[in-house]
Amino acid sequence: MLPSHSNFSGKIHGGHILNLMDQIAFACASKHSQHYCVTASVNRVDFLNPIEVGELVTLKASINYTGRTSMVVGLRVESENIQTGKIKHCNSSYFTMVAKDENGNNVSVPGIILDSEQAVRRFARSIVRQEQARHRSTRFNASEFKIEEHLEVIKQQNAKLEL
Template sequence: MFKQIKDSQITISQLMLPSHSNFSGKIHGGFILNLMDQIAFACASKHSGHYCVTASVNKVDFLNPIDVGELVTLKASINYTGRTSMVVGVRVESENIQTGKVKHCNSSYFTMVAKDEDGNNVPVPGIILNTEQSVRRFARSITRQEQAKNRNSKFKPSEFKIEEHLEALNEHNVKIEL
């Protein structure tokens, strides 16, 4: 079974209140991450028809701060489907309500896994790729997965070769005392 991407896309907006801020008047990154996880859950659950859990989050870069009083909009879309997992792309934008200026604040990728009532992984519907952008996002997800596998195996204690890394560390703010 395959589903249209548009059928599970979700957008939410929320006004940023003083209770969401840190001591400098900017919105806590953790609060934004919580909202991102919620919308990723909703999008994945809507697509799969099952309860979903977060397996991983790829690349969380806070590009622009969010101020109290701004309207934050989060957009979630299925970028990739595996057998039991989905990659949900989440975009965060903030808008100054008085000026109308919109800032891109974050884009992240949440890998979500569908579960049955007993907590077992369950198959998810595939997605129909019908735009160049959807093909690009799907292909990018495959590349990100391959990079993660390579990164994980290269730094496994049993595979790690210290001599391959010591010279590169000399260019960083570190003192090595072996």
């Protein structure tokens, strides 16, 4: 990583890492689907350890799940101090990518072969993550939201209710 990739604190800027992750997710999904792919969503981005200027960054990607037109690409970011050889896990995330045809329409993607316990675990985890996301999105819809269910929890937070 170069000094031009750093933020004001001298660490590599998270936005730069997200950009790299998006490029790798695109490459992985496009290779699997043999189509142009776009990012539909990014699920949870946790910056676990900072990346220093001068460290070598490795991004690993795998297709964890395939739907009809979408794929979940699991990404892992590691940095290595090239002088000491110490490797740090810096980030993991899940990108949902959608395959497109030459007219921009969604196109079917091939399924994946689950050939290991790890592949089955990743696939099953993706299914659960999708179900949780659906539940989150409907629970807080304006038409579904019940304020009384949340007031006690909010009162325990760093917020002042003025209703």
